[in-house]
Amino acid sequence: MDEFLTLSLPPMLIAALAAMACALPGNFLLLSRRAMLGDAISHVVLPGIVAAYLLSGSGSGLVMGAGALGAAGIAALLIEAVTRRSGMEPGAAMAVVFTAMFAGGVVLLETTGASGVHLDVEHALYGNLESLIWLGAPPPELLRLTLITLGLGLALALVWRPLVLCTFDPVFARSMGIPTGLVQSGLTAATALAAVAAFQAVGSILTIAMLICPAAAARLLTRSLPAQIAASLGFAVTAAFVGYGLAGYVPLWLGLPFTLSASGMIATVAGLLLGGAALVASHRGAPGL
Amino acid sequence: MQSRAPIVLEARGITLRYGEVLALDQAEASIPAASMTAIVGPNGAGKSSFLKSVLGLEPATGTVRAFGLPVAQALPRIAYVPQRAAVDWGFPVRVIDVVLMGTYRQTGLLGRASAPIRARAEAALDRVGMADFASRQIGALSGGQQQRVFLARALAQGADLYLLDEPFAGVDAATEAAIIDVLKALRDGGATVVAVHHDLATVDSYFDRVLLLNRRTLAEGAVRTTFTRANLALAYGPALHLDSAA
Amino acid sequence: MTLADIGRALALQAGYNAALVSLGAALLGAAAGAAGTFLTLRRRALMSDAMAHATLPGIGLAFLVMAAAGGEGRFLPGLMLGAALTAGLGLWAVQRLARQIHEDAATGAVLASFYGAGIVILTLIQGLGVGRPAGLETVLLGSTAGMLRADAIVIGLGGALVASALWALRRPLAMVAFDPLHAQMMGINPRRMDAILMALVLAVVLVGLNVTGLILIVALLVTPAVTARLWSGTVQGVALRAALIGAGCGYGGAAVSAGVPDLPTGPVIVLLATAAFALSLVLRTRAHG
Numbered sequence: 001m002d003e004f005l006t007l008s009l010p011p012m013l014i015a016a017l018a019a020m021a022c023a024l025p026g027n028f029l030l031l032s033r034r035a036m037l038g039d040a041i042s043h044v045v046l047p048g049i050v051a052a053y054l055l056s057g058s059g060s061g062l063v064m065g066a067g068a069l070g071a072a073g074i075a076a077l078l079i080e081a082v083t084r085r086s087g088m089e090p091g092a093a094m095a096v097v098f099t100a101m102f103a104g105g106v107v108l109l110e111t112t113g114a115s116g117v118h119l120d121v122e123h124a125l126y127g128n129l130e131s132l133i134w135l136g137a138p139p140p141e142l143l144r145l146t147l148i149t150l151g152l153g154l155a156l157a158l159v160w161r162p163l164v165l166c167t168f169d170p171v172f173a174r175s176m177g178i179p180t181g182l183v184q185s186g187l188t189a190a191t192a193l194a195a196v197a198a199f200q201a202v203g204s205i206l207t208i209a210m211l212i213c214p215a216a217a218a219r220l221l222t223r224s225l226p227a228q229i230a231a232s233l234g235f236a237v238t239a240a241f242v243g244y245g246l247a248g249y250v251p252l253w254l255g256l257p258f259t260l261s262a263s264g265m266i267a268t269v270a271g272l273l274l275g276g277a278a279l280v281a282s283h284r285g286a287p288g289l
Numbered sequence: 290m291q292s293r294a295p296i297v298l299e300a301r302g303i304t305l306r307y308g309e310v311l312a313l314d315q316a317e318a319s320i321p322a323a324s325m326t327a328i329v330g331p332n333g334a335g336k337s338s339f340l341k342s343v344l345g346l347e348p349a350t351g352t353v354r355a356f357g358l359p360v361a362q363a364l365p366r367i368a369y370v371p372q373r374a375a376v377d378w379g380f381p382v383r384v385i386d387v388v389l390m391g392t393y394r395q396t397g398l399l400g401r402a403s404a405p406i407r408a409r410a411e412a413a414l415d416r417v418g419m420a421d422f423a424s425r426q427i428g429a430l431s432g433g434q435q436q437r438v439f440l441a442r443a444l445a446q447g448a449d450l451y452l453l454d455e456p457f458a459g460v461d462a463a464t465e466a467a468i469i470d471v472l473k474a475l476r477d478g479g480a481t482v483v484a485v486h487h488d489l490a491t492v493d494s495y496f497d498r499v500l501l502l503n504r505r506t507l508a509e510g511a512v513r514t515t516f517t518r519a520n521l522a523l524a525y526g527p528a529l530h531l532d533s534a535a
Numbered sequence: 536m537t538l539a540d541i542g543r544a545l546a547l548q549a550g551y552n553a554a555l556v557s558l559g560a561a562l563l564g565a566a567a568g569a570a571g572t573f574l575t576l577r578r579r580a581l582m583s584d585a586m587a588h589a590t591l592p593g594i595g596l597a598f599l600v601m602a603a604a605g606g607e608g609r610f611l612p613g614l615m616l617g618a619a620l621t622a623g624l625g626l627w628a629v630q631r632l633a634r635q636i637h638e639d640a641a642t643g644a645v646l647a648s649f650y651g652a653g654i655v656i657l658t659l660i661q662g663l664g665v666g667r668p669a670g671l672e673t674v675l676l677g678s679t680a681g682m683l684r685a686d687a688i689v690i691g692l693g694g695a696l697v698a699s700a701l702w703a704l705r706r707p708l709a710m711v712a713f714d715p716l717h718a719q720m721m722g723i724n725p726r727r728m729d730a731i732l733m734a735l736v737l738a739v740v741l742v743g744l745n746v747t748g749l750i751l752i753v754a755l756l757v758t759p760a761v762t763a764r765l766w767s768g769t770v771q772g773v774a775l776r777a778a779l780i781g782a783g784c785g786y787g788g789a790a791v792s793a794g795v796p797d798l799p800t801g802p803v804i805v806l807l808a809t810a811a812f813a814l815s816l817v818l819r820t821r822a823h824g
Contacts, residue, residue, distance in 0.1 A: 216641075261658040
């Protein structure tokens with residue numbers, strides 16, 4: 001029992017909080033058809049963190065978070081600029097920008113002493129969920145993620161009406177005097193914040209699963225936006241708990257003396273939840289309804 | 290006289306659903322040879338969908354026969370001119386490359402465009418007044434010029450039945466006149482023309498037949514007998530006022 | 536010292552093996568550039584990213600199967616077969632989900648959850664301690680360091696096959712990308728052409744796994760193609776230039792990474808390609824205003 005409280009509960013809570021933090025902006029990315037922006041942003045968290053460390057020499061969470069946010073902003077601006085200047089498809093512009101920044105991050109990490117910040121390529125790719133245990137004090141990530149998730153929830157409540165309008169009909173929103181550009185940038189920033197927060201727990205690529213899967217599954221099964229957001233939070237927590245449980249306990253039940261990657265399992269479960277939701281929705285939508 | 294011409298295109302019971310929306314409901318058409326038919330109807334009436342469904346480009350149900358054959362077998366004799374907005378005009382091709390796409394059935398998978406086929410493409414460009422633009426990038430063309438290139442691609446195919454989707458949408462007056470001249474020349478040469486058309490004021494002077502569509506076919510026949518106030522009210526509702534309608 | 540090493544590798548003087556690897560990477564780059572041209576013209580750039588990430592569970596499963604059968608598990612054709620199977624499954628999943636949610640969201644969801652499943656399987660392999668898994672994670676970011684002569688030949692042959700298939704099908708592929716409805720009127724089956732294109736892209740992804748790694752192969756497909764697009768106005772011209780740019784980046788990247796042992800190959804190739812893109816964007820779009 002004690003072992004559960006110190007070793008399993010903190011990472012489970014962190015995973016659940018990270019998933020919820022991502023699901024909140026994920027809902028609006030999905031509705032405004034910018035889901036792949038989440039992909040791009042979660043890739044550029046790594047170069048942001050590495051650059052922040054190299055520039056400041058500080059490994060504090062605040063500095064690295066700022067670096068990641070800056071990188072996300074730069075990536076969003078670059079994607080916009082490349083798309084406008086070359087007239088190419090946004091997906092291709094995104095691919096060019098985020099692969100370049102990610103590659104830059106990897107090269108910086110491998111060629112400089114940035115590995116001193118407990119950062120390495122492997123953690124950037126897999127996440128480091130299992131190490132976030134309660135050692136005398138709660139892991140700092142727990143408090144940080146709690147604050148970020150609550151903050152995102154609060155921000156969402158505050159800008160709810162303009163955000164919904166901008167997502168649903170940006171042209172109409174602009175005619176109503178809503179600064180749609182500002183709202184879009186705010187959504188990008190919220191996504192970046194959630195991605196930075198989740199990065200530590202699940203790694204950059206699995207963050208994408210958190211941004212997209214719960215929101216998409218919820219979208220398929222609900223008909224109103226509040227219901228969709230509530231359902232996405234439910235799916236996020238479910239994926240985190242079930243994924244963590246499967247990764248930690250299934251090998252033990254099978255008598256194997258090791259655990260599987262919790263972050264990988266959480267992403268897998270999130271994908272399976274989405275697949276299940278798609279099946280349920282297509283049965284519901286069958287002719288006759 | 291027209292009614293005695295053989296029917297080159299016969300569509301029956303065309304029904305098309307997008308999810309829960311019924312886009313076409315038992316629509317039909319019966320097009321005689323060497324005629325020019327305008328498909329008219331309000332926005333959202335399913336005019337473009339009807340053209341595509343007839344060609345088998347939409348998952349519609351119903352039967353279509355062209356030149357006495359199931360439509361899939363008659364496709365080599367049919368040219369389709371989609372809406373200009375349907376393609377990406379930033380695509381890296383030159384004007385002549387687009388026109389040569391109309392000759393794909395002759396050149397085939399691996400073949401190169403031979404000199405006669407190239408000459409045919411150039412002649413098609415000439416017919417729409419675009420001969421000087423052959424090696425221009427399509428992205429550098431005006432809307433009217435783009436529409437002419439699309440028409441030239443259809444001409445290069447050398448078809449007997451031309452289906453055009455809004456060929457006059459967003460084009461300049463000179464282009465509109467040039468296109469209608471080409472279409473009338475095609476009809477006079479024995480080909481059949483069907484076009485989705487928006488401008489009710491020009492139906493009378495451009496076309497000899499009209500098909501009124503609003504998800505289903507409301508009326509079809511010669512402009513003189515079919516393009517009437519009563520029929521238009523059926524399609525557009527009673528509020529429509531139009532002086533050129535008989 | 537490393538500069539001299541890079542120079543030697545560029546001049547094919549770094550030994551027989553390094554020369555072979557550089558040539559193999561150049562051929563891969565050429566094939567990727569050409570395939571990427573048609574991929575980006577068809578606006579499916581990010582689909583290849585999902586496909587590449589979806590190879591990971593297949594690689595892991597194939598390794599497990601081969602190790603269970605008594606082998607050492609690192610038999611390249613076997614790994615590629617496994618990779619092809621799950622990449623195909625991932626592609627199917629994207630298309631199935633795209634019927635219900637936006638294609639971007641479907642792409643991101645499949646990318647992340649298949650990748651997550653792959654990470655789980657990699658941890659399973661590590662835990663079981665079967666076969667010789669050391670270095671299996673180089674498929675993430677690529678490494679030409681341990682590449683054998685046979686691998687280089689597979690890459691070269693695969694690249695040549697892809698390039699010749701693209702050359703033969705360039706007209707129908709271009710017609711489907713420009714105007715699929717008209718292509719269908721001309722007797723071309725757009726679905727079949729798309730399937731062939733995806734199969735060719737998959738072939739590039741598979742042979743590219745060892746060179747750029749699965750996370751960054753999308754850049755080798757997309758970046759040279761969009762760079763070449765800035766220099767040519769015909770499909771053939773774009774494809775040929777993209778192949779040249781890809782070949783140059785593959786060659787240079789392999790040589791640099793041969794000279795700097797810690798540097799993974801993929802990021803270096805990507806940074807070279809990005810430099811070419813940035814330069815072209817500045818030169819070409821200013822000239823046109």
